[in-house]
Amino acid sequence: MSAPVRRKVVIVVKGYPRLSETFIAQEIRGLELAGLELVIVALRHPTDRKRHAVHGEITAPVHYLPEYLHREPIRVMRAVWSGLRRPGMRGLWSDFLADLRRDPSRNRVRRLGQALVLAAEWPEGAGWLHAHFIHTPASVAEYAARIVGLPWTVSAHAKDIWTSPDWDLQRKLRAARWTVTCTASGHRHLQQLAGPASARVNLSYHGLNLERFPPHVDDRPARDGQQADDPVRLISVGRLVPKKGYDFLLEALALLPADLSWRFVHAGGGDVTALRAQAARLGLSAHIDWRGALDQAEVLALYRRSDIFALACRVTSDGDRDGLPNVLVEAASQGLTCVSTSISGIPELFSDGENGLLVPAEDPTALAQALEKAIRHPEMRRVLGAAAQQKVRKTLDYHVSVAQLVDLFEKEWTQTA
Incomplete structure:
Protein backbone atom coordinates (compact mmCIF):
# COMPACT_ATOMS: atom_id res chain seq x y z
CA MET A 1 0.00 0.00 0.00
CA LEU A 208 -31.10 20.36 -0.73
CA ASN A 209 -29.41 21.01 -4.05
CA LEU A 210 -31.57 24.00 -4.90
CA GLU A 211 -30.26 24.06 -8.45
CA ARG A 212 -32.17 20.83 -9.04
CA PHE A 213 -35.23 22.27 -7.30
CA PRO A 214 -35.64 25.80 -8.68
CA PRO A 215 -38.34 27.96 -7.07
CA HIS A 216 -41.94 27.25 -7.96
CA VAL A 217 -43.21 30.68 -9.03
CA ASP A 218 -46.48 29.88 -10.83
CA ASP A 219 -49.73 30.26 -8.92
CA ARG A 220 -51.44 26.96 -8.27
CA PRO A 221 -55.15 26.69 -9.13
CA ALA A 222 -57.39 27.58 -6.18
CA ARG A 223 -58.84 24.10 -5.88
CA ASP A 224 -61.06 23.67 -2.82
CA GLY A 225 -62.40 20.14 -3.18
CA GLN A 226 -65.79 21.25 -4.47
CA GLN A 227 -65.32 20.43 -8.17
CA ALA A 228 -65.55 16.72 -8.96
CA ASP A 229 -63.84 17.27 -12.33
CA ASP A 230 -60.91 19.16 -10.74
CA PRO A 231 -60.07 17.47 -7.43
CA VAL A 232 -57.45 18.72 -4.98
CA ARG A 233 -54.21 16.88 -5.68
CA LEU A 234 -52.44 15.24 -2.77
CA ILE A 235 -49.01 13.67 -3.08
CA SER A 236 -46.70 11.63 -0.88
CA VAL A 237 -43.22 10.35 -1.63
CA GLY A 238 -41.54 7.66 0.43
CA ARG A 239 -40.65 4.01 0.74
CA LEU A 240 -43.53 1.76 1.74
CA VAL A 241 -42.15 0.91 5.17
CA PRO A 242 -43.92 1.13 8.56
CA LYS A 243 -42.17 4.28 9.82
CA LYS A 244 -43.69 6.29 6.94
CA GLY A 245 -47.18 5.66 8.37
CA TYR A 246 -49.01 5.06 5.13
CA ASP A 247 -51.55 2.83 6.85
CA PHE A 248 -52.49 5.76 9.10
CA LEU A 249 -52.58 8.11 6.13
CA LEU A 250 -55.07 5.83 4.37
CA GLU A 251 -57.22 5.75 7.51
CA ALA A 252 -57.17 9.55 7.57
CA LEU A 253 -58.14 9.80 3.91
CA ALA A 254 -61.09 7.49 4.60
CA LEU A 255 -62.30 9.93 7.27
CA LEU A 256 -62.49 12.90 4.89
CA PRO A 257 -66.04 14.17 4.25
CA ALA A 258 -67.75 12.56 1.29
CA ASP A 259 -68.42 15.94 -0.31
CA LEU A 260 -64.69 16.64 -0.84
CA SER A 261 -63.10 15.88 -4.20
CA TRP A 262 -59.47 14.84 -3.99
CA ARG A 263 -56.95 12.53 -5.58
CA PHE A 264 -53.90 11.01 -3.92
CA VAL A 265 -50.68 10.04 -5.72
CA HIS A 266 -47.89 8.04 -4.09
CA ALA A 267 -44.34 7.68 -5.42
CA GLY A 268 -41.83 5.36 -3.82
CA GLY A 269 -40.52 1.83 -3.75
CA GLY A 270 -41.69 -1.11 -1.69
CA ASP A 271 -44.40 -3.75 -1.62
CA VAL A 272 -47.73 -2.03 -2.17
CA THR A 273 -49.88 -5.16 -1.81
CA ALA A 274 -51.05 -4.62 1.77
CA LEU A 275 -51.76 -0.93 1.25
CA ARG A 276 -53.71 -1.61 -1.94
CA ALA A 277 -55.83 -4.10 0.02
CA GLN A 278 -56.34 -1.59 2.84
CA ALA A 279 -57.35 1.12 0.36
CA ALA A 280 -59.87 -1.27 -1.21
CA ARG A 281 -61.37 -2.12 2.21
CA LEU A 282 -61.71 1.59 2.95
CA GLY A 283 -63.30 2.34 -0.43
CA LEU A 284 -60.42 4.55 -1.55
CA SER A 285 -59.04 2.71 -4.58
CA ALA A 286 -60.65 5.03 -7.13
CA HIS A 287 -58.98 8.04 -5.46
CA ILE A 288 -55.41 6.66 -5.38
CA ASP A 289 -52.63 6.28 -7.93
CA TRP A 290 -49.63 4.18 -6.85
CA ARG A 291 -46.71 5.22 -9.10
CA GLY A 292 -43.85 3.14 -7.66
CA ALA A 293 -40.23 4.29 -7.57
CA LEU A 294 -39.48 7.42 -9.61
CA ASP A 295 -36.35 9.42 -10.25
CA GLN A 296 -35.84 12.95 -8.98
CA ALA A 297 -36.97 14.70 -12.15
CA GLU A 298 -40.21 12.71 -12.22
CA VAL A 299 -40.87 13.48 -8.56
CA LEU A 300 -40.23 17.19 -9.11
CA ALA A 301 -42.83 17.21 -11.89
CA LEU A 302 -45.35 15.63 -9.50
CA TYR A 303 -44.64 18.24 -6.81
CA ARG A 304 -45.35 21.00 -9.29
CA ARG A 305 -48.69 19.49 -10.32
CA SER A 306 -49.84 18.92 -6.73
CA ASP A 307 -51.55 21.03 -4.07
CA ILE A 308 -50.68 19.27 -0.78
CA PHE A 309 -47.86 17.00 0.40
CA ALA A 310 -48.72 14.46 3.12
CA LEU A 311 -46.44 12.20 5.15
CA ALA A 312 -47.64 10.46 8.33
CA CYS A 313 -44.28 9.62 9.93
CA ARG A 314 -44.32 7.53 13.10
CA VAL A 315 -42.01 5.77 15.55
CA THR A 316 -42.21 1.99 15.16
CA SER A 317 -42.11 -0.55 17.97
CA ASP A 318 -38.37 -1.12 17.52
CA GLY A 319 -37.62 2.61 17.71
CA ASP A 320 -37.18 3.16 13.97
CA ARG A 321 -38.15 6.62 12.74
CA ASP A 322 -37.30 9.26 10.19
CA GLY A 323 -35.04 12.20 10.96
CA LEU A 324 -36.05 15.10 8.75
CA PRO A 325 -37.28 13.35 5.59
CA ASN A 326 -35.62 14.80 2.51
CA VAL A 327 -38.91 14.59 0.61
CA LEU A 328 -40.48 17.10 3.01
CA VAL A 329 -37.65 19.52 2.24
CA GLU A 330 -38.12 18.91 -1.49
CA ALA A 331 -41.89 19.47 -1.32
CA ALA A 332 -41.46 22.63 0.75
CA SER A 333 -38.95 23.95 -1.80
CA GLN A 334 -41.79 23.85 -4.33
CA GLY A 335 -44.20 25.89 -2.22
CA LEU A 336 -46.37 22.92 -1.30
CA THR A 337 -48.34 22.91 1.92
CA CYS A 338 -46.94 20.00 3.91
CA VAL A 339 -49.10 18.02 6.32
CA SER A 340 -47.06 15.75 8.57
CA THR A 341 -46.46 14.62 12.14
CA SER A 342 -44.61 16.27 15.01
CA ILE A 343 -41.85 13.69 15.51
CA SER A 344 -38.05 13.69 15.21
CA GLY A 345 -36.65 16.52 13.12
CA ILE A 346 -39.88 17.48 11.36
CA PRO A 347 -40.71 20.33 13.80
CA GLU A 348 -37.19 21.66 13.16
CA LEU A 349 -38.40 22.69 9.69
CA PHE A 350 -42.14 23.20 10.16
CA SER A 351 -44.10 25.19 12.72
CA ASP A 352 -47.76 24.24 12.83
CA GLY A 353 -49.93 26.93 11.27
CA GLU A 354 -46.92 29.04 10.22
CA ASN A 355 -45.34 27.12 7.34
CA GLY A 356 -47.07 23.73 7.50
CA LEU A 357 -49.57 21.63 9.40
CA LEU A 358 -48.35 19.17 12.05
CA VAL A 359 -50.38 16.61 13.99
CA PRO A 360 -49.53 13.87 16.51
CA ALA A 361 -48.27 10.61 15.02
CA GLU A 362 -50.66 7.65 14.69
CA ASP A 363 -53.71 9.89 15.00
CA PRO A 364 -55.82 9.44 11.83
CA THR A 365 -58.57 11.75 13.11
CA ALA A 366 -56.20 14.67 13.67
CA LEU A 367 -54.52 13.97 10.34
CA ALA A 368 -57.90 13.92 8.55
CA GLN A 369 -58.83 17.25 10.13
CA ALA A 370 -55.56 18.84 8.97
CA LEU A 371 -55.98 17.43 5.47
CA GLU A 372 -59.57 18.67 5.27
CA LYS A 373 -58.47 22.12 6.39
CA ALA A 374 -55.77 22.21 3.73
CA ILE A 375 -58.11 20.90 1.03
CA ARG A 376 -60.85 23.45 1.73
CA HIS A 377 -58.63 26.55 2.02
CA PRO A 378 -56.45 27.23 -1.04
CA GLU A 379 -55.42 30.68 0.21
CA MET A 380 -54.11 29.17 3.42
CA ARG A 381 -52.16 26.66 1.32
CA ARG A 382 -50.61 29.48 -0.65
CA VAL A 383 -49.46 31.30 2.48
CA LEU A 384 -48.11 28.21 4.23
CA GLY A 385 -46.39 26.94 1.10
CA ALA A 386 -44.71 30.29 0.44
CA ALA A 387 -43.41 30.43 4.00
CA ALA A 388 -42.07 26.88 3.79
CA GLN A 389 -40.37 27.56 0.46
CA GLN A 390 -38.72 30.67 1.86
CA LYS A 391 -37.38 28.82 4.91
CA VAL A 392 -35.91 26.00 2.84
CA ARG A 393 -34.18 28.40 0.48
CA LYS A 394 -32.75 30.44 3.33
CA THR A 395 -31.61 27.65 5.64
CA LEU A 396 -31.30 24.31 3.84
Whole structure:
Protein backbone atom coordinates (compact mmCIF):
# COMPACT_ATOMS: atom_id res chain seq x y z
CA MET A 1 0.00 0.00 0.00
CA SER A 2 1.43 3.40 -0.99
CA ALA A 3 1.64 6.31 1.45
CA PRO A 4 -1.89 7.50 2.28
CA VAL A 5 -3.18 10.77 0.89
CA ARG A 6 -5.41 12.52 3.38
CA ARG A 7 -7.66 14.09 0.78
CA LYS A 8 -8.45 10.67 -0.70
CA VAL A 9 -11.35 9.35 1.35
CA VAL A 10 -13.09 5.98 1.33
CA ILE A 11 -16.85 6.47 1.77
CA VAL A 12 -18.51 3.33 3.20
CA VAL A 13 -22.25 3.02 2.46
CA LYS A 14 -24.74 0.23 2.94
CA GLY A 15 -25.87 0.10 -0.69
CA TYR A 16 -25.15 2.18 -3.77
CA PRO A 17 -26.82 3.71 -5.63
CA ARG A 18 -30.15 4.02 -3.83
CA LEU A 19 -33.10 6.18 -4.87
CA SER A 20 -34.07 6.74 -1.24
CA GLU A 21 -30.64 8.12 -0.32
CA THR A 22 -30.37 11.12 -2.61
CA PHE A 23 -28.90 13.14 0.25
CA ILE A 24 -25.88 10.83 0.35
CA ALA A 25 -25.34 11.03 -3.40
CA GLN A 26 -25.56 14.82 -3.50
CA GLU A 27 -23.15 15.05 -0.55
CA ILE A 28 -20.66 12.78 -2.33
CA ARG A 29 -20.90 14.93 -5.45
CA GLY A 30 -20.49 18.07 -3.36
CA LEU A 31 -17.34 16.71 -1.72
CA GLU A 32 -15.95 15.84 -5.16
CA LEU A 33 -16.59 19.38 -6.37
CA ALA A 34 -14.85 20.67 -3.23
CA GLY A 35 -11.68 18.86 -4.29
CA LEU A 36 -11.77 15.60 -2.36
CA GLU A 37 -10.88 12.38 -4.13
CA LEU A 38 -13.36 9.70 -3.14
CA VAL A 39 -13.79 5.95 -3.41
CA ILE A 40 -17.26 4.55 -2.70
CA VAL A 41 -17.33 1.20 -0.92
CA ALA A 42 -20.77 -0.44 -0.76
CA LEU A 43 -21.82 -3.38 1.39
CA ARG A 44 -24.64 -4.25 -1.01
CA HIS A 45 -25.33 -4.07 -4.73
CA PRO A 46 -28.13 -1.82 -6.00
CA THR A 47 -31.70 -3.09 -6.21
CA ASP A 48 -33.39 0.01 -7.66
CA ARG A 49 -34.03 -0.04 -11.40
CA LYS A 50 -33.85 3.74 -11.71
CA ARG A 51 -31.12 6.21 -10.82
CA HIS A 52 -31.13 9.93 -10.09
CA ALA A 53 -29.24 12.31 -12.36
CA VAL A 54 -26.69 13.00 -9.60
CA HIS A 55 -25.59 9.36 -9.68
CA GLY A 56 -24.44 9.86 -13.26
CA GLU A 57 -22.42 12.94 -12.26
CA ILE A 58 -20.44 11.25 -9.51
CA THR A 59 -16.97 10.29 -10.75
CA ALA A 60 -15.82 8.23 -7.74
CA PRO A 61 -15.19 4.55 -8.47
CA VAL A 62 -17.47 2.08 -6.68
CA HIS A 63 -16.10 -1.00 -4.94
CA TYR A 64 -18.51 -3.69 -3.74
CA LEU A 65 -17.70 -5.89 -0.74
CA PRO A 66 -19.15 -9.41 -0.46
CA GLU A 67 -22.81 -9.13 0.53
CA TYR A 68 -22.65 -12.63 2.01
CA LEU A 69 -19.29 -14.09 2.97
CA HIS A 70 -20.10 -17.67 1.98
CA ARG A 71 -20.78 -16.63 -1.61
CA GLU A 72 -17.18 -15.46 -2.14
CA PRO A 73 -15.14 -17.85 0.05
CA ILE A 74 -11.82 -17.51 -1.80
CA ARG A 75 -11.95 -13.71 -1.68
CA VAL A 76 -12.79 -13.79 2.03
CA MET A 77 -10.11 -16.34 2.93
CA ARG A 78 -7.44 -14.30 1.13
CA ALA A 79 -8.57 -11.28 3.14
CA VAL A 80 -8.44 -13.21 6.42
CA TRP A 81 -4.92 -14.44 5.66
CA SER A 82 -3.83 -10.91 4.82
CA GLY A 83 -5.46 -9.49 7.94
CA LEU A 84 -3.87 -11.99 10.31
CA ARG A 85 -0.47 -10.60 9.40
CA ARG A 86 -1.36 -6.99 10.18
CA PRO A 87 -0.48 -5.48 13.58
CA GLY A 88 -3.87 -3.80 13.88
CA MET A 89 -5.67 -7.13 13.86
CA ARG A 90 -4.25 -8.17 17.23
CA GLY A 91 -5.96 -5.43 19.22
CA LEU A 92 -9.10 -5.60 17.12
CA TRP A 93 -9.63 -9.32 17.70
CA SER A 94 -10.32 -9.03 21.43
CA ASP A 95 -12.65 -6.06 20.87
CA PHE A 96 -14.50 -7.93 18.14
CA LEU A 97 -15.03 -10.91 20.44
CA ALA A 98 -16.48 -8.54 23.06
CA ASP A 99 -18.83 -7.14 20.40
CA LEU A 100 -19.78 -10.65 19.33
CA ARG A 101 -20.68 -11.63 22.90
CA ARG A 102 -23.10 -8.72 23.04
CA ASP A 103 -24.34 -9.22 19.49
CA PRO A 104 -23.97 -12.95 18.63
CA SER A 105 -25.32 -12.61 15.10
CA ARG A 106 -24.26 -13.50 11.58
CA ASN A 107 -24.40 -9.81 10.74
CA ARG A 108 -21.68 -9.09 13.31
CA VAL A 109 -19.42 -11.75 11.77
CA ARG A 110 -20.21 -10.41 8.31
CA ARG A 111 -19.08 -6.93 9.37
CA LEU A 112 -15.65 -8.22 10.34
CA GLY A 113 -15.40 -10.27 7.14
CA GLN A 114 -16.29 -7.26 5.00
CA ALA A 115 -13.79 -5.12 6.91
CA LEU A 116 -11.06 -7.67 6.27
CA VAL A 117 -11.86 -7.65 2.55
CA LEU A 118 -11.84 -3.84 2.50
CA ALA A 119 -8.45 -3.80 4.26
CA ALA A 120 -7.01 -6.44 1.90
CA GLU A 121 -8.29 -4.57 -1.17
CA TRP A 122 -7.54 -1.11 0.17
CA PRO A 123 -7.84 1.61 -2.51
CA GLU A 124 -4.43 2.87 -3.57
CA GLY A 125 -3.36 5.93 -1.58
CA ALA A 126 -6.59 6.43 0.41
CA GLY A 127 -5.93 7.97 3.83
CA TRP A 128 -9.30 8.20 5.58
CA LEU A 129 -12.58 6.32 6.04
CA HIS A 130 -15.98 7.93 6.40
CA ALA A 131 -19.12 5.85 6.94
CA HIS A 132 -22.69 6.82 6.18
CA PHE A 133 -24.89 5.37 8.95
CA ILE A 134 -23.59 4.53 12.40
CA HIS A 135 -24.84 0.94 12.47
CA THR A 136 -23.50 -1.63 9.96
CA PRO A 137 -21.41 0.66 7.69
CA ALA A 138 -19.72 2.25 10.71
CA SER A 139 -18.87 -1.17 12.14
CA VAL A 140 -17.20 -2.15 8.88
CA ALA A 141 -15.42 1.21 8.70
CA GLU A 142 -14.22 1.01 12.31
CA TYR A 143 -12.92 -2.56 11.97
CA ALA A 144 -11.21 -1.75 8.65
CA ALA A 145 -9.67 1.42 10.09
CA ARG A 146 -8.23 -0.58 12.97
CA ILE A 147 -6.76 -3.13 10.59
CA VAL A 148 -5.11 -0.62 8.22
CA GLY A 149 -4.19 1.89 10.95
CA LEU A 150 -6.06 4.94 9.64
CA PRO A 151 -8.60 7.34 11.17
CA TRP A 152 -12.33 7.13 10.52
CA THR A 153 -15.43 9.30 10.89
CA VAL A 154 -19.18 8.77 10.54
CA SER A 155 -22.45 10.40 9.50
CA ALA A 156 -25.41 9.22 11.61
CA HIS A 157 -28.93 9.68 10.31
CA ALA A 158 -32.16 8.19 11.71
CA LYS A 159 -32.84 4.45 11.86
CA ASP A 160 -29.19 3.78 12.60
CA ILE A 161 -29.33 6.06 15.64
CA TRP A 162 -32.61 4.91 17.12
CA THR A 163 -32.42 1.16 16.56
CA SER A 164 -28.79 0.59 17.56
CA PRO A 165 -28.01 -0.47 21.14
CA ASP A 166 -26.53 2.21 23.36
CA TRP A 167 -23.34 0.24 24.02
CA ASP A 168 -22.60 0.06 20.29
CA LEU A 169 -23.27 3.76 19.74
CA GLN A 170 -21.21 4.80 22.77
CA ARG A 171 -18.15 2.87 21.65
CA LYS A 172 -18.30 4.18 18.08
CA LEU A 173 -18.90 7.78 19.15
CA ARG A 174 -15.81 7.64 21.33
CA ALA A 175 -13.68 5.85 18.73
CA ALA A 176 -14.52 8.02 15.71
CA ARG A 177 -12.53 11.20 15.15
CA TRP A 178 -15.86 13.00 14.74
CA THR A 179 -19.51 12.32 14.04
CA VAL A 180 -22.08 14.38 12.17
CA THR A 181 -25.83 13.96 12.37
CA CYS A 182 -28.68 15.69 10.60
CA THR A 183 -31.33 16.64 13.20
CA ALA A 184 -31.21 18.43 16.53
CA SER A 185 -33.08 15.55 18.19
CA GLY A 186 -30.52 13.02 16.97
CA HIS A 187 -27.70 15.37 17.92
CA ARG A 188 -28.91 15.66 21.51
CA HIS A 189 -29.29 11.89 21.81
CA LEU A 190 -25.82 11.15 20.47
CA GLN A 191 -24.18 13.82 22.60
CA GLN A 192 -25.70 12.28 25.71
CA LEU A 193 -24.35 8.87 24.75
CA ALA A 194 -20.93 10.18 23.72
CA GLY A 195 -20.02 11.41 27.20
CA PRO A 196 -16.45 12.76 27.08
CA ALA A 197 -16.58 12.74 23.26
CA SER A 198 -19.75 14.86 23.05
CA ALA A 199 -17.86 17.83 21.61
CA ARG A 200 -16.95 15.67 18.61
CA VAL A 201 -20.63 15.15 17.71
CA ASN A 202 -21.68 17.79 15.19
CA LEU A 203 -25.07 18.91 13.85
CA SER A 204 -25.25 19.35 10.08
CA TYR A 205 -28.56 19.41 8.21
CA HIS A 206 -28.37 17.72 4.81
CA GLY A 207 -30.03 20.50 2.88
CA LEU A 208 -31.10 20.36 -0.73
CA ASN A 209 -29.41 21.01 -4.05
CA LEU A 210 -31.57 24.00 -4.90
CA GLU A 211 -30.26 24.06 -8.45
CA ARG A 212 -32.17 20.83 -9.04
CA PHE A 213 -35.23 22.27 -7.30
CA PRO A 214 -35.64 25.80 -8.68
CA PRO A 215 -38.34 27.96 -7.07
CA HIS A 216 -41.94 27.25 -7.96
CA VAL A 217 -43.21 30.68 -9.03
CA ASP A 218 -46.48 29.88 -10.83
CA ASP A 219 -49.73 30.26 -8.92
CA ARG A 220 -51.44 26.96 -8.27
CA PRO A 221 -55.15 26.69 -9.13
CA ALA A 222 -57.39 27.58 -6.18
CA ARG A 223 -58.84 24.10 -5.88
CA ASP A 224 -61.06 23.67 -2.82
CA GLY A 225 -62.40 20.14 -3.18
CA GLN A 226 -65.79 21.25 -4.47
CA GLN A 227 -65.32 20.43 -8.17
CA ALA A 228 -65.55 16.72 -8.96
CA ASP A 229 -63.84 17.27 -12.33
CA ASP A 230 -60.91 19.16 -10.74
CA PRO A 231 -60.07 17.47 -7.43
CA VAL A 232 -57.45 18.72 -4.98
CA ARG A 233 -54.21 16.88 -5.68
CA LEU A 234 -52.44 15.24 -2.77
CA ILE A 235 -49.01 13.67 -3.08
CA SER A 236 -46.70 11.63 -0.88
CA VAL A 237 -43.22 10.35 -1.63
CA GLY A 238 -41.54 7.66 0.43
CA ARG A 239 -40.65 4.01 0.74
CA LEU A 240 -43.53 1.76 1.74
CA VAL A 241 -42.15 0.91 5.17
CA PRO A 242 -43.92 1.13 8.56
CA LYS A 243 -42.17 4.28 9.82
CA LYS A 244 -43.69 6.29 6.94
CA GLY A 245 -47.18 5.66 8.37
CA TYR A 246 -49.01 5.06 5.13
CA ASP A 247 -51.55 2.83 6.85
CA PHE A 248 -52.49 5.76 9.10
CA LEU A 249 -52.58 8.11 6.13
CA LEU A 250 -55.07 5.83 4.37
CA GLU A 251 -57.22 5.75 7.51
CA ALA A 252 -57.17 9.55 7.57
CA LEU A 253 -58.14 9.80 3.91
CA ALA A 254 -61.09 7.49 4.60
CA LEU A 255 -62.30 9.93 7.27
CA LEU A 256 -62.49 12.90 4.89
CA PRO A 257 -66.04 14.17 4.25
CA ALA A 258 -67.75 12.56 1.29
CA ASP A 259 -68.42 15.94 -0.31
CA LEU A 260 -64.69 16.64 -0.84
CA SER A 261 -63.10 15.88 -4.20
CA TRP A 262 -59.47 14.84 -3.99
CA ARG A 263 -56.95 12.53 -5.58
CA PHE A 264 -53.90 11.01 -3.92
CA VAL A 265 -50.68 10.04 -5.72
CA HIS A 266 -47.89 8.04 -4.09
CA ALA A 267 -44.34 7.68 -5.42
CA GLY A 268 -41.83 5.36 -3.82
CA GLY A 269 -40.52 1.83 -3.75
CA GLY A 270 -41.69 -1.11 -1.69
CA ASP A 271 -44.40 -3.75 -1.62
CA VAL A 272 -47.73 -2.03 -2.17
CA THR A 273 -49.88 -5.16 -1.81
CA ALA A 274 -51.05 -4.62 1.77
CA LEU A 275 -51.76 -0.93 1.25
CA ARG A 276 -53.71 -1.61 -1.94
CA ALA A 277 -55.83 -4.10 0.02
CA GLN A 278 -56.34 -1.59 2.84
CA ALA A 279 -57.35 1.12 0.36
CA ALA A 280 -59.87 -1.27 -1.21
CA ARG A 281 -61.37 -2.12 2.21
CA LEU A 282 -61.71 1.59 2.95
CA GLY A 283 -63.30 2.34 -0.43
CA LEU A 284 -60.42 4.55 -1.55
CA SER A 285 -59.04 2.71 -4.58
CA ALA A 286 -60.65 5.03 -7.13
CA HIS A 287 -58.98 8.04 -5.46
CA ILE A 288 -55.41 6.66 -5.38
CA ASP A 289 -52.63 6.28 -7.93
CA TRP A 290 -49.63 4.18 -6.85
CA ARG A 291 -46.71 5.22 -9.10
CA GLY A 292 -43.85 3.14 -7.66
CA ALA A 293 -40.23 4.29 -7.57
CA LEU A 294 -39.48 7.42 -9.61
CA ASP A 295 -36.35 9.42 -10.25
CA GLN A 296 -35.84 12.95 -8.98
CA ALA A 297 -36.97 14.70 -12.15
CA GLU A 298 -40.21 12.71 -12.22
CA VAL A 299 -40.87 13.48 -8.56
CA LEU A 300 -40.23 17.19 -9.11
CA ALA A 301 -42.83 17.21 -11.89
CA LEU A 302 -45.35 15.63 -9.50
CA TYR A 303 -44.64 18.24 -6.81
CA ARG A 304 -45.35 21.00 -9.29
CA ARG A 305 -48.69 19.49 -10.32
CA SER A 306 -49.84 18.92 -6.73
CA ASP A 307 -51.55 21.03 -4.07
CA ILE A 308 -50.68 19.27 -0.78
CA PHE A 309 -47.86 17.00 0.40
CA ALA A 310 -48.72 14.46 3.12
CA LEU A 311 -46.44 12.20 5.15
CA ALA A 312 -47.64 10.46 8.33
CA CYS A 313 -44.28 9.62 9.93
CA ARG A 314 -44.32 7.53 13.10
CA VAL A 315 -42.01 5.77 15.55
CA THR A 316 -42.21 1.99 15.16
CA SER A 317 -42.11 -0.55 17.97
CA ASP A 318 -38.37 -1.12 17.52
CA GLY A 319 -37.62 2.61 17.71
CA ASP A 320 -37.18 3.16 13.97
CA ARG A 321 -38.15 6.62 12.74
CA ASP A 322 -37.30 9.26 10.19
CA GLY A 323 -35.04 12.20 10.96
CA LEU A 324 -36.05 15.10 8.75
CA PRO A 325 -37.28 13.35 5.59
CA ASN A 326 -35.62 14.80 2.51
CA VAL A 327 -38.91 14.59 0.61
CA LEU A 328 -40.48 17.10 3.01
CA VAL A 329 -37.65 19.52 2.24
CA GLU A 330 -38.12 18.91 -1.49
CA ALA A 331 -41.89 19.47 -1.32
CA ALA A 332 -41.46 22.63 0.75
CA SER A 333 -38.95 23.95 -1.80
CA GLN A 334 -41.79 23.85 -4.33
CA GLY A 335 -44.20 25.89 -2.22
CA LEU A 336 -46.37 22.92 -1.30
CA THR A 337 -48.34 22.91 1.92
CA CYS A 338 -46.94 20.00 3.91
CA VAL A 339 -49.10 18.02 6.32
CA SER A 340 -47.06 15.75 8.57
CA THR A 341 -46.46 14.62 12.14
CA SER A 342 -44.61 16.27 15.01
CA ILE A 343 -41.85 13.69 15.51
CA SER A 344 -38.05 13.69 15.21
CA GLY A 345 -36.65 16.52 13.12
CA ILE A 346 -39.88 17.48 11.36
CA PRO A 347 -40.71 20.33 13.80
CA GLU A 348 -37.19 21.66 13.16
CA LEU A 349 -38.40 22.69 9.69
CA PHE A 350 -42.14 23.20 10.16
CA SER A 351 -44.10 25.19 12.72
CA ASP A 352 -47.76 24.24 12.83
CA GLY A 353 -49.93 26.93 11.27
CA GLU A 354 -46.92 29.04 10.22
CA ASN A 355 -45.34 27.12 7.34
CA GLY A 356 -47.07 23.73 7.50
CA LEU A 357 -49.57 21.63 9.40
CA LEU A 358 -48.35 19.17 12.05
CA VAL A 359 -50.38 16.61 13.99
CA PRO A 360 -49.53 13.87 16.51
CA ALA A 361 -48.27 10.61 15.02
CA GLU A 362 -50.66 7.65 14.69
CA ASP A 363 -53.71 9.89 15.00
CA PRO A 364 -55.82 9.44 11.83
CA THR A 365 -58.57 11.75 13.11
CA ALA A 366 -56.20 14.67 13.67
CA LEU A 367 -54.52 13.97 10.34
CA ALA A 368 -57.90 13.92 8.55
CA GLN A 369 -58.83 17.25 10.13
CA ALA A 370 -55.56 18.84 8.97
CA LEU A 371 -55.98 17.43 5.47
CA GLU A 372 -59.57 18.67 5.27
CA LYS A 373 -58.47 22.12 6.39
CA ALA A 374 -55.77 22.21 3.73
CA ILE A 375 -58.11 20.90 1.03
CA ARG A 376 -60.85 23.45 1.73
CA HIS A 377 -58.63 26.55 2.02
CA PRO A 378 -56.45 27.23 -1.04
CA GLU A 379 -55.42 30.68 0.21
CA MET A 380 -54.11 29.17 3.42
CA ARG A 381 -52.16 26.66 1.32
CA ARG A 382 -50.61 29.48 -0.65
CA VAL A 383 -49.46 31.30 2.48
CA LEU A 384 -48.11 28.21 4.23
CA GLY A 385 -46.39 26.94 1.10
CA ALA A 386 -44.71 30.29 0.44
CA ALA A 387 -43.41 30.43 4.00
CA ALA A 388 -42.07 26.88 3.79
CA GLN A 389 -40.37 27.56 0.46
CA GLN A 390 -38.72 30.67 1.86
CA LYS A 391 -37.38 28.82 4.91
CA VAL A 392 -35.91 26.00 2.84
CA ARG A 393 -34.18 28.40 0.48
CA LYS A 394 -32.75 30.44 3.33
CA THR A 395 -31.61 27.65 5.64
CA LEU A 396 -31.30 24.31 3.84
CA ASP A 397 -28.93 24.77 0.91
CA TYR A 398 -26.79 21.63 0.72
CA HIS A 399 -23.69 23.71 -0.04
CA VAL A 400 -23.70 24.67 3.65
CA SER A 401 -23.61 21.05 4.87
CA VAL A 402 -20.89 20.13 2.36
CA ALA A 403 -18.80 23.11 3.51
CA GLN A 404 -19.22 21.97 7.13
CA LEU A 405 -17.96 18.49 6.25
CA VAL A 406 -15.01 19.83 4.28
CA ASP A 407 -14.12 22.05 7.25
CA LEU A 408 -14.20 19.06 9.61
CA PHE A 409 -11.93 17.07 7.31
CA GLU A 410 -9.54 19.99 6.81
CA LYS A 411 -9.17 20.60 10.55
CA GLU A 412 -8.27 16.98 11.11
CA TRP A 413 -5.79 16.93 8.26
CA THR A 414 -4.17 20.15 9.50
CA GLN A 415 -3.82 18.80 13.03
CA THR A 416 -2.31 15.50 11.90
CA ALA A 417 -0.02 16.95 9.21
